[in-house]
Amino acid sequence: MDDPGDELLDRAFLALADPARRRIIARLSRGPATVNELAEPFEISKQAVSKHIQVLEQAQLVTRTRDAQRRPVHLDPARLEALTAWIDQYRLVREGQFRSLDAVLKSLAADSGKQSHESAKDPS
Amino acid sequence: MDDPGDELLDRAFLALADPARRRIIARLSRGPATVNELAEPFEISKQAVSKHIQVLEQAQLVTRTRDAQRRPVHLDPARLEALTAWIDQYRLVREGQFRSLDAVLKSLAADSGKQSHESAKDPS
DNA sequence: TTCTTAATCAACCAGTTAGTTGATCAAGAG
DNA sequence: CTCTTGATCAACTAACTGGTTGATTAAGAA
Numbered sequence A, B: 001m002d003d004p005g006d007e008l009l010d011r012a013f014l015a016l017a018d019p020a021r022r023r024i025i026a027r028l029s030r031g032p033a034t035v036n037e038l039a040e041p042f043e044i045s046k047q048a049v050s051k052h053i054q055v056l057e058q059a060q061l062v063t064r065t066r067d068a069q070r071r072p073v074h075l076d077p078a079r080l081e082a083l084t085a086w087i088d089q090y091r092l093v094r095e096g097q098f099r100s101l102d103a104v105l106k107s108l109a110a111d112s113g114k115q116s117h118e119s120a121k122d123p124s
Numbered sequence C: 001t002t003c004t005t006a007a008t009c010a011a012c013c014a015g016t017t018a019g020t021t022g023a024t025c026a027a028g029a030g
Numbered sequence D: 001c002t003c004t005t006g007a008t009c010a011a012c013t014a015a016c017t018g019g020t021t022g023a024t025t026a027a028g029a030a
Helices: A004-016 A019-028 A035-039 A046-058 A077-088 A102-107 B005-016 B019-028 B035-039 B046-058 B077-088 B102-107
Strands: A062-064 A073-075 B062-064 B073-075
Touching (some): A004 A046, A004 A077, A019 A046, A019 A062, A019 A073, A035 A046, A046 A062, A077 B077, B005 B019, B005 B046, B005 B077, B019 B062, B046 B062, B046 B073
16 A cells, blocks of 8 residues: 655655755755755754755755765755656646646647546556 | 745645645546545545645645535646746756656757766866 | 535644754864 | 864754544535
8 A cells, every 4th residue: 555656755745845955956956065065055054954965865866975074965866857757647637727838748749639538547 | 035936835845745645636637526535535534634635725736616515626737837847947957967867858859959068166 | 494515623632844052973184 | 192174963842744533614405
């Protein structure tokens, strides 16, 4: 009953449900950074930032390496893709309500012109 | 300093960070449903499901209408798109680290001009 | 009117999260 | 060795989350 992928989705979405962690993601998208570097633009303590990074790490959104005393944090875009993959399952399905579908239309070319979808897929 | 759109992102990601609410989203992607219908596959009480729907509603992921005593819940895909829009800002940026891009490549067909420059500013 | 159904409101409880401060560990530098 | 830097660990608090049960509102049906 427990989909093992569920917990990872839980952690990932929860990790992004915090503006500080989203800012950390944004910063890491420009390259790896240490805890001190990440903590600098925030008013919160370094320990608090370290906890945020732990949350991101448990969600597998970032990884940490070693460099002498420093522990540089790297963004792992693969997990971000898992989130968009989940969302993309649903953001299109009710055709009466969508808006800008540009990117998705090509990946749904097989399903064009219909509004019924008998997908027996039951994720999360 | 605080982006007002931030709070909506907070709520939306937090709303999705729960398997029950993701199942509700999945169910609603197949059409509107009442609270009782949504509560049926769960073991939790109807009140708990009602709370979940409130969370989704505050995140503007769903809307509620009125039909006699029933209050059918509808999925609002627009907000899901806002989430993918946020993620898409970052999921590709570090070219040296990506992994499986299969699904993404087609949606980036128009973006073919961008490629990597090897870590120009990063001491390793 | 009374009865049933659909759903929310209110109060409460257990577990978790985000933040703090202070101590500790690990790796160089002197 | 000692000292400094980078980062984590430990303990604690305040606030929030997810769930419960019981009462209440709202709309029809009898």
